[in-house]
Amino acid sequence: MNNLIYLDNAATTKPCAEAVAAAADAMTEHFGNPSSLHRAGLDAQLIVDGARRAIADALGVDRETIYFTSGATESNNLALRGISAAYGKRRGRIVISAVEHASIEETASALEEKGFEVARVSPRSDGRFYPEDFVNACDDKTCLLSIMRVNNENGYILPVPEVFKAVKKKFPDIITHCDCVQAFMKLKVGAKSLGADIISLSGHKIHGVKGVGAVYIKKGVRVVPIMTGGKQEKTVRSGTESVPAIAAFGAAVKKYAPTISERYDRVSALKSYLLGKISAIEGIEINSADDASPYVINISAAGKRSEIMLHYLEGREIYVSSGSACSKGAQSGVPAQFGITGKRADSALRISMSSDTTEEELDSFAEALRDGINEIRG
Numbered sequence: 001m002n003n004l005i006y007l008d009n010a011a012t013t014k015p016c017a018e019a020v021a022a023a024a025d026a027m028t029e030h031f032g033n034p035s036s037l038h039r040a041g042l043d044a045q046l047i048v049d050g051a052r053r054a055i056a057d058a059l060g061v062d063r064e065t066i067y068f069t070s071g072a073t074e075s076n077n078l079a080l081r082g083i084s085a086a087y088g089k090r091r092g093r094i095v096i097s098a099v100e101h102a103s104i105e106e107t108a109s110a111l112e113e114k115g116f117e118v119a120r121v122s123p124r125s126d127g128r129f130y131p132e133d134f135v136n137a138c139d140d141k142t143c144l145l146s147i148m149r150v151n152n153e154n155g156y157i158l159p160v161p162e163v164f165k166a167v168k169k170k171f172p173d174i175i176t177h178c179d180c181v182q183a184f185m186k187l188k189v190g191a192k193s194l195g196a197d198i199i200s201l202s203g204h205k206i207h208g209v210k211g212v213g214a215v216y217i218k219k220g221v222r223v224v225p226i227m228t229g230g231k232q233e234k235t236v237r238s239g240t241e242s243v244p245a246i247a248a249f250g251a252a253v254k255k256y257a258p259t260i261s262e263r264y265d266r267v268s269a270l271k272s273y274l275l276g277k278i279s280a281i282e283g284i285e286i287n288s289a290d291d292a293s294p295y296v297i298n299i300s301a302a303g304k305r306s307e308i309m310l311h312y313l314e315g316r317e318i319y320v321s322s323g324s325a326c327s328k329g330a331q332s333g334v335p336a337q338f339g340i341t342g343k344r345a346d347s348a349l350r351i352s353m354s355s356d357t358t359e360e361e362l363d364s365f366a367e368a369l370r371d372g373i374n375e376i377r378g
């Protein structure tokens with residue numbers, strides 16, 4: 001995998017050397033169960049708590065408010081199922097955006113089938129979300145408002161602080177949840193500045209390893225656990241902690257937290273560079289807003305079907321994604337929400353960069369894209 005050009009960082013990232021070393025250390029030197037009372041257990045617990053502190057510091061919250069999970073899918077399930085179970089008896093309405101990741105959308109649909117009312121707020125015809133639309137969707141019977149910070153398909157940055165502030169002003173009892181998977185370590189993500197009571201994070205999107213996530217739950221917010229058992233993570237999430245994955249998560253946060261602004265500027269410059277190159281190619285349409293996260297760029301490639309172009313690029317050792325990687329090729333409803341339909345949607349590609357992406361890689365991508373448009377028929 002060393003020579004390939006990897007532009008699918010919204011799907012997953014390459015673990016950084018620090019994360020790999022931390023995971024290896026946890027597997028070889030500190031393999032105890034963090035719940036064990038002996039020394040080996042305590043050593044493992046120290047690793048888990050070190051990672052917890054790193055994540056808490058990054059979010060500007062207390063260490064005791066961070067809980068480890070198996071990934072953001074579980075964190076999102078915990079937020080929706082846990083809050084609706086805790087507060088939903090008398091307040092059975094949930095409000096989400098219409099462009100959420102499947103782990104929110106599918107969970108909301110499952111709750112809907114159980115009798116909860118779910119309101120989905122769409123962007124307006126200008127492709128933007130407005131706080132008042134969320135306020136209007138909420139009512140006294142709403143227990144939870146859940147919206148993502150950065151959309152995983154096109155990088156759109158939802159106005160989360162403005163939405164949460166406006167909603168809390170009118171409905172202070174509504175619990176606010178933010179899926180920050182595509183924002184964490186890329187944009188500044190603070191619990192206070194977002195106004196979020198619950199935040200979901202994932203390890204493998206920030207150069208950690210797969211199978212670990214975290215959830216911040218503000219003190220005083222009740223969440224009914226979805227995993228019951230040995231009462232780990234202060235009973236919020238039973239199950240033995242994956243110490244190697246947690247160690248890697250913590251190492252990645254420690255590595256990347258100090259350089260969020262510098263890396264954002266670097267990736268913004270790369271985005272401008274790439275757009276400058278590919279805008280000149282006939283038939284290319286840019287589906288991401290100018291002020292979207294520079295890490296995720298969605299384009300449509302002259303009506304050439306996404307899957308065909310994706311495999312053409314793969315033949316040149318360039319890896320991108322069509323739509324959302326989590327949907328396993330299934331058509332996502334998100335492009336239509338932003339007014340991208342028909343051939344333009346069928347030919348949508350997602351290019352997602354990391355701060356390690358180089359201009360040379362983008363040159364190769366732009367050249368292969370141009371060739372693909374010329375060579376792929378239909």
Ligand code: PLP
Nearest residue numbers: 071072073101152181182202326
């Ligand atoms: N939320 C968003 C916005 C995502 O992009 C993803 C993964 O693509 C997830 C949640 C799920 O994360 P995980 O793979 O850790 O379950």
